[in-house]
Amino acid sequence: MDDIADLITESLIVRDMQGRITLWNRASERLYGWPPAQALGRSLHMLLATRHLFPMADIEARLPVAGTWVGEVARHAADGRELSVEVRWTLRRDAAGVPVDIVETGRDISALSLLEQETRLAAHRYRNLFQAMAAAFWEMDFSRVRLMIGDLMAAGITDFPRHMAENPDWIVEAMRAVRVVDVNDKAVSLFGATRREEIVGGHVAWCFPPQSRQVFAQSLIAAARRQDRYATETTLTRLDGQPIDVLFTVCWPEEHKGRGHVLVGVIDITERRRAEEETRRSERRYRELFDQMPVALGQLDLRYMNGQLAALYGDRPPPRSEADIDLDFIRDILRNTPVIEVNPRAQQLFRAARREEMLVPIECFWRTRPETVRRTVLARLRGEPGYSEETKVDALDGAQIDVLYTVAFPPSSLERGTNIVAFVDIGDRVAALAKVEQMQAELAHAGRVAMLGEMAASIAHEVNQPLAAIAASGAACLRWLGRTEPDLGEVRDLAGRVVADAQRAAGIIARVRDMAANRRADHVRVNLNELVEEATHFLRHEFQARQVELRFSPTPGPVLVSADRIQVQQVVVNLAVNALQAMAEAGTPVPRLSIAINPVGPDGLCVTVEDNGPGLDPATAPRLFESFFTTKREGLGIGLAVCRSIVEAHGGRMEAGNRADGGGARFWFTLPCLIDTPAGG
Amino acid sequence: MSSPLFVCVVDDDPSLCAALVNLLRSCGYRATAHGSAEDFLASADLAGADCVVTDIQMPGLSGIDLRLALAGRRPGLPVILMTARTERALLDRATAVRPFRLLHKPFDAEELATCLAEAIGPAEGAVRP
Numbered sequence: 001m002d003d004i005a006d007l008i009t010e011s012l013i014v015r016d017m018q019g020r021i022t023l024w025n026r027a028s029e030r031l032y033g034w035p036p037a038q039a040l041g042r043s044l045h046m047l048l049a050t051r052h053l054f055p056m057a058d059i060e061a062r063l064p065v066a067g068t069w070v071g072e073v074a075r076h077a078a079d080g081r082e083l084s085v086e087v088r089w090t091l092r093r094d095a096a097g098v099p100v101d102i103v104e105t106g107r108d109i110s111a112l113s114l115l116e117q118e119t120r121l122a123a124h125r126y127r128n129l130f131q132a133m134a135a136a137f138w139e140m141d142f143s144r145v146r147l148m149i150g151d152l153m154a155a156g157i158t159d160f161p162r163h164m165a166e167n168p169d170w171i172v173e174a175m176r177a178v179r180v181v182d183v184n185d186k187a188v189s190l191f192g193a194t195r196r197e198e199i200v201g202g203h204v205a206w207c208f209p210p211q212s213r214q215v216f217a218q219s220l221i222a223a224a225r226r227q228d229r230y231a232t233e234t235t236l237t238r239l240d241g242q243p244i245d246v247l248f249t250v251c252w253p254e255e256h257k258g259r260g261h262v263l264v265g266v267i268d269i270t271e272r273r274r275a276e277e278e279t280r281r282s283e284r285r286y287r288e289l290f291d292q293m294p295v296a297l298g299q300l301d302l303r304y305m306n307g308q309l310a311a312l313y314g315d316r317p318p319p320r321s322e323a324d325i326d327l328d329f330i331r332d333i334l335r336n337t338p339v340i341e342v343n344p345r346a347q348q349l350f351r352a353a354r355r356e357e358m359l360v361p362i363e364c365f366w367r368t369r370p371e372t373v374r375r376t377v378l379a380r381l382r383g384e385p386g387y388s389e390e391t392k393v394d395a396l397d398g399a400q401i402d403v404l405y406t407v408a409f410p411p412s413s414l415e416r417g418t419n420i421v422a423f424v425d426i427g428d429r430v431a432a433l434a435k436v437e438q439m440q441a442e443l444a445h446a447g448r449v450a451m452l453g454e455m456a457a458s459i460a461h462e463v464n465q466p467l468a469a470i471a472a473s474g475a476a477c478l479r480w481l482g483r484t485e486p487d488l489g490e491v492r493d494l495a496g497r498v499v500a501d502a503q504r505a506a507g508i509i510a511r512v513r514d515m516a517a518n519r520r521a522d523h524v525r526v527n528l529n530e531l532v533e534e535a536t537h538f539l540r541h542e543f544q545a546r547q548v549e550l551r552f553s554p555t556p557g558p559v560l561v562s563a564d565r566i567q568v569q570q571v572v573v574n575l576a577v578n579a580l581q582a583m584a585e586a587g588t589p590v591p592r593l594s595i596a597i598n599p600v601g602p603d604g605l606c607v608t609v610e611d612n613g614p615g616l617d618p619a620t621a622p623r624l625f626e627s628f629f630t631t632k633r634e635g636l637g638i639g640l641a642v643c644r645s646i647v648e649a650h651g652g653r654m655e656a657g658n659r660a661d662g663g664g665a666r667f668w669f670t671l672p673c674l675i676d677t678p679a680g681g
Numbered sequence: 682m683s684s685p686l687f688v689c690v691v692d693d694d695p696s697l698c699a700a701l702v703n704l705l706r707s708c709g710y711r712a713t714a715h716g717s718a719e720d721f722l723a724s725a726d727l728a729g730a731d732c733v734v735t736d737i738q739m740p741g742l743s744g745i746d747l748r749l750a751l752a753g754r755r756p757g758l759p760v761i762l763m764t765a766r767t768e769r770a771l772l773d774r775a776t777a778v779r780p781f782r783l784l785h786k787p788f789d790a791e792e793l794a795t796c797l798a799e800a801i802g803p804a805e806g807a808v809r810p
Contacts, residue, residue: 464765465694468787472700475790479707494703501696544693544740545766 011085011106015044017099031085031108033078044104048075053179053201054144062147063091064099065154071143072109084110136187136266140204141179143260145220148174160224164217171213174220175205181261190268192238199239207236209243219250223262228252233269245273296346296403296423300362303417304336309381318381322374330374334363340418349403349425351395358396367394372405380409390426402430462538463508466501473498525674528561528568528597528605529554535569536595539576546584546591553596560674561605563650568671571643571654572607575667578640579611582665586614604652604670612664616656624656647671685711686801691721691735691747692763697786701734701793708794709804718742722750730758731801734793737764737775748778759800763788 005012005025011032014023024039032039032048039047045056051074052059059069069089077083085106092100148170149160157163164171183191183199191207193199208216215234222230229251235243247267290297312329319325342350342358350365352358366373372391379387386408392400404424413419473494480490533552536543543550561568576593583591592612600606616624625644640656647654647669654669688710692698698714705712715721719741721733733751737744748760759781764771767785775783782796797804 460765460767464786465697468763468765469694469697469700471787472697472704472790472793476700476704476707479704479790490703490707494700497696497700497703501700504696545738547740 011104011108013044013104013106014101015104016101019043019045021047022101028106031077031083031106032075033081048077050075053141060089060102062151063089063102066147066150067091082110083108136190136268137182137184138180138187138199138204138264138266139182140262140264141181141260142223142262144177144179145174146260148177149220149224161217161221164220165214168210168213171217172205175208175213175216176203178204180204187266190238190244190266191236192240192242206239209235209237212236215248219262222250223252236266244268245270290341290420291343293343294345296349296425297343298339298346298358298362298421298423299341300419300421301338301340301417302414302419305333305377306414306417308333309377313381318383319378322371322378325374325377327370327374330370330377331363333377334366334370334373335361337362346423349395349401349423350393351397351399364396365393368392368400376407385409390430393423401425402427462540463505466505466508469501470498470505473501523562523564525560526563526565526568527559528563528607528671529559531561531563531565531568532572532595532597532607535572536576538569538573539580542577542580543593546580548580548583548591548593551592551594551596553594555597555599555605557599558673558675559597559605561650561671562674563671564646567646568650571646571669572609574640574643575609578667579609579613579665583611583613588613599673600670603673605673606668606670608666608668610659610664610666612659615658615662615665621656625654643669685709686731686804687711687713687726687729688732688734688797688801689713689715689721689726689730691715691718691733691739691744693717693736693739697736704790704793705734705797708797710797718744718747718750721747722754727755730755732759732761732781732797734761734763734797737762737771738766745775745778748780752778761793761796761800 005023006027008025009027011028011030012023012025013021013028015021021039021042021044024034024036028039029035034047044050050056052071059071063069067090070086072084072086075083075085086109087104087106090103092103094100152160152163180200180202183196187199188194188196191199204216212234215232218232219230229249231247231249234246234248236246236248238244245268247265247269249265249267251263251265290299308329313319338361339359342352342355346352347355347358350358362373369391372389375389376387386406388404388406391403391405393403393405395401402425404426406422406424407419409419477491477494477498480487480494533554536550536552542548572595576595579593580591583593588611590612594608594610596608596610598606598608625640644654651672652670654667656665656667658664659666688705690698690701690705690712692701692714693716695714695716698716702712702714713724713726715724715726717739718735721727721735722742733747735744735747742750744760744762744764748762751758751760761782761784762775762780763784763786764775765786766772772783781800784793784796
């Protein structure tokens, strides 16, 4: 027997069920370097350090079922060389069927492996061509899975799909039994590895999330049915746990079948999936926006308009002005441009009972203001990004509605021949605006009246003064005349006083009447020094009663302005009254008001009103000129707003602040100065 | 024969002040005009005045201040206050210093004459119209 064994050129080794060598032929001695004397009786796997991906015990444990096993093992020769040996193990049994020993034939494939490595290298080069296709390739060893399937068959299970559906754990076990032989660079990067070694040599359970395990199962089923390939879209997991959407293909190359190797191709379709999802989402979002925007939206079919515009202006420069576009041309477009979609808000705005009522040519909405569309067309022809204006549109019930109309000209949309137009109902706003304008006019008048009220006591005193004088003088006249010798000298003197006092009273009355009248501004050439000084006369008694010292500093330079005397005096009086009130309220011990006129810039005059009161609160100072803003308990808060508008109407400006020395408030306004030409010209 | 009764008028409005002085002279009183309370207090007329007619609102000392000052320096000297103002607070302050009378401008000449007659008696040689 041994002699025969020595004739065989392949290594032939028999070991008993404990692994001890019972037969060792010459070819074995040649291959491994151990003489039979040193080999016999030793443990085979100990002697040669047999290694495989799976433990020897595992493989041998299956032999009673499978009967034979073929595989590549790594071994050490006696001289330490590393050998790669393809072995075939066959279990022998005695007559009673009890395993007796294992017969091994071995073939040195170390050289062959080199060849195979070269082949792999070539294949790798070949695969590099596919890198651009973003395909990840895995070469997997399924031989152990085949053994598992063999076990199932041995256990009498034939309905694999059902078994796998009912035993997910079996699938996981099968995935763990797969050995990754090789992967390409794309696989390394796609699955988030940094080196091939992180994947090669391991199993594949990690890359199949629970919902994708059936894909693995289906691959096995396909293999069992001897299909050449299996492909599906699924989700796999990267090493970092991130899911990736992939096209998963598995094929069984003919030359790999014997060794239980399969090729798996994985193409990343995450981007494609994401793009699809994004498209779906944006379409949904667009639809939601369109339907739920609190703005009336309509989508128009612009194909007719596009054709007309191209025909008329395709090779011509755009029209220069609105008038260059014939309104009949626009009307023709309006008749041929239908609405293809509207949102609920648009139905509401245009008073449509049903959506379909609005899906008509836009002509009926633009009867009142076709010019708006003409301006829209002009803007588009000029290449502007969009157009917007406040206009009127016709509702279906014939009402005209104030709207803010807006349209953009996105090139992509125009190319598709549709566009969106938007309308915001501004009817309430337009009405409100008209009311505000009316209120502003009333306010200005109310401001003057309110100021009059503040000055009423002062004016009464002012008027009463000459009246009292007149009464006294008149009475005195009568007495002088009633004497036995009338003193005509005294009477003449008194009559003159009466005339002067009457004129004084009339002047006061005229000033008050002028100020009270809500009349139009009456601009005349006036001397600003005189004008301001006269204004202070209004308050003379106010100053005296409150013991406020008034310092008036007229300008020595050019002093003529074009102004409405009453209005500007109103400003000065208002600023002075404010100062008086502020100082009184703060209990300023020695109240002092300075009014100064100074040249400012090349052709301006500045009137500055300063007090030595508490000054302005920085927190409220910015709002001083707002209508209805007031720090006074009973103030209307319109005085300063009216003042500023008066000054601005005169071409000047007005500011407020505190004195540079911090000792009080400082208001100033400017007026343009007239060239001071000699009088009489 | 005593000299005519002497009335001093204090008012910062020169026109009214002069008119009143003339009126009082026409009634037979001797009268002088003073533009402010301070002027009057510093003048020689202070000692000889039989009555003072003063405006309330004036720069510097007011008519009310003057009344209080006179109460110390010329006790018993009647002071007639005048005002064109109507504010309650001011009028209350004026009556609080107990003037002989408070006249509201414009007032009747007869009213002033009556008031003076009550205060110091009719002017010597006064002629009634």
